[in-house]
Amino acid sequence: MMRTLKSGLTIGMLVAAMALTSGCGDNDNSGDNGNDNGNPNPQRTATPAPQRTATPANPNPTPTSTAGGNPVAQTVTFGFTSAAAIQAFQVRAAYQTADGNFTGSIDAVACTLTGSGLLTKNDNDTGLLTLSVANASALTFPISIACSFDATSGITASDITVTVQEVTVNNAPGNIADLTVATTIS
Numbered sequence: 001m002m003r004t005l006k007s008g009l010t011i012g013m014l015v016a017a018m019a020l021t022s023g024c025g026d027n028d029n030s031g032d033n034g035n036d037n038g039n040p041n042p043q044r045t046a047t048p049a050p051q052r053t054a055t056p057a058n059p060n061p062t063p064t065s066t067a068g069g070n071p072v073a074q075t076v077t078f079g080f081t082s083a084a085a086i087q088a089f090q091v092r093a094a095y096q097t098a099d100g101n102f103t104g105s106i107d108a109v110a111c112t113l114t115g116s117g118l119l120t121k122n123d124n125d126t127g128l129l130t131l132s133v134a135n136a137s138a139l140t141f142p143i144s145i146a147c148s149f150d151a152t153s154g155i156t157a158s159d160i161t162v163t164v165q166e167v168t169v170n171n172a173p174g175n176i177a178d179l180t181v182a183t184t185i186s
Contacts, residue, residue, distance in 0.1 A: 071100060071150045071151060071152060072100075072150075072151040072152075072153060072154050073103075073148065073149075073150060073151075074148075074149045074151050074154065074155060074185055074186065075146050075147070075148060075149070075185070075186045076093075076102070076146070076147045076148075076149045076155075076160060076183065076184075076185055077144055077145070077146045077147075077183070077184045077185075077186065078091070078093070078131065078144065078145045078146075078147075078162065078181055078182075078183055079142060079143075079144045079181065079182040079183075079184065080115075080133075080141060080142060080143040080144065080145075080179060080180065080181055081141050081142050081179075081180045081182075082139070082141050082167075082178050082179050082180065083178050083180075084167075084169055084174060084175070084178040085138035085169060085170070086138065086139055086141075086167050086168065086169055086174060086178060086179060087134065087135055087136070087137065087138055087139065087168045087169065087170070087171065088117075088132065088133065088134035088135065088139070088167070088168040089132070089133055089134075089139075089164065089166065089167045089168070089179050090130065090131070090132040090164075090165040090166050091130075091131050091132075091162055091163065091164050091165060091179075091181060092128060092129065092130050092131075092162070092163050092165055093128070093129040093130075093131070093160050093161070093162045093163075093183075094127055094128055094129075094160070094161045094162075094163070095127050095128075095129070095155075095159060095160050095161075096127060096159065097125075097126065097127050098152065099151055099152060099153075099155050099159055100149055100150045100151035100152045100155065101123070101125060101149070101150055102123045102129055102147050102148065102149050102150075103147075103148035103149065103150055104123065104148075105123060105125055106122055106123065106124070106125075107120070107121060107122055109121050109122070109123035109129065109147065110147060110148040111129075111131065111145055111146065111147035111148075112145070112146055112147075113133065113143070113144075113145050114143070114144045114145075114146070115133075115139070115140060115141070115142065115143035115144060116135055116139050116140040116143065117133040117134055117135040117139050117143065118133065118134050118135065119131065119132070119133055119145065120132045120133075120134075121145075121147075129147065130165075131145055133145075134168070149185075155185060156185055157183040157184060157185050160183055162181045162183055164176040164179050164181065167179050
């Protein structure tokens with residue numbers, strides 16, 4: 001007994017139509033599927049998904065200006081003194097990037113040393129500036145390091161937190177309390 005659907009198709013014709021549209025055999029639509037009637041097999045093509053593009057990070061971010069103003073160029077000076085014969089020291093200066101950034105990036109940060117020793121510097125542009133000074137013999141104090149800072153508005157010394165990470169005395173770890181740091185802004 002043959003049943004007719006409301007659209008006029010018989011169930012048998014519907015099953016046959018579904019079998020033809022869903023493929024036969026191995027269902028991969030590649031090669032001969034046993035229905036060699038001279039017609040080429042249709043090939044499925046993928047629809048490309050929308051592509052996301054990454055926004056590149058800015059290696060030298062410029063601080064945003066305050067309402068109606070431009071970034072404020074300031075100089076942050078770190079003054080160092082010591083009661084001991086220190087050969088080397090390393091400090092970290094933490095700052096809020098909302099306040100601005102030190103001029104330059106990574107080891108090209110704009111900092112200069114006044115005094116004895118060799119300066120290495122690194123600003124990771126995420127709020128942490130690392131400064132190291134070293135010498136083969138004891139450093140001659142006082143030592144100062146001046147760094148340019150591009151502020152979104154004027155900053156004060158309290159906006160920068162300096163932590164002494166290590167000191168070296170006689171080629172061995174020394175007491176970090178022997179190194180004193182004073183920060184000034186101009």
